[in-house]
Amino acid sequence: MLRGAALRSAVGGGGGRLAQVWRAVETDWLDLVAPPLEPRLAAAGWMPDPPGAYCPRCGLSMFDGRAIGEGCDQCEGRRPAWQRVVRLGEYRGELARIVREIKFSRWRALGFALGRLMAAQAAPVVVALAPGTRVVLVPVPMNRWRLMVRGMDHTLALCRGVRAGLRQAGIGASIAHSLGRRHGPSQLSVLPSERAGNIGRRIFPRGPRRFGKDFDRNLVVVVDDVMTTGATMQASCRAVREGLKRDGLEAVGVWALVAARTERADGDRDDP
């Protein structure tokens, strides 16, 4: 049996090394067994939403006769904290399965790949509506203990993919961890009608060092995997605006970028 120094040398020098080994297992082995994203989506006959397939203000699917002004009959009269939503598609079928796999497994590569796809969807909209600006990506913050339990920040994995994809499209992009989240009840454990209040009190802008010049005259894009009631995204975008105002920064806009949007506001999840 190995003890003390012998054990440490066997695992290569303590916890740091062990963590490295685990990380390698995670990226090389677990990611290897995660089926690649695009063949899966293609096999399922999935295509990203074409422009006009969803409402740019609330992200719900657009049907004939639903459009009203800049939005639709579902969001008329509402004033969301974002100017625009970009989504890949509805939260169903293969896209929903992939989003769940990213959330509940540790497949960083799958999250990264989905993020790149989100960038491909967002890039033409950025070029058309905010040409020449850089993009600051702000991940919707995860609860710290849930992060410890899951061992992976899936929203950050998406952000990394989005950043890579935007850069590939010639758009400058960076990631800023500007939002914090206090512990509280899961969004799933409260009624849909109470989710806005529940989450609104818990997401907050972090200190000035987490904002800074990158935000000035650039486009802020808040990234999440799924939007259901929109309460989490609303709280996040509002907290971004609060931070900008506090630090005297003027962004070109605050947008919401999600992989998927549920079609019912009381859908099965926003933030389990």
Ligand SMILES: [Zn+2]
């Ligand atoms: Zn709408």
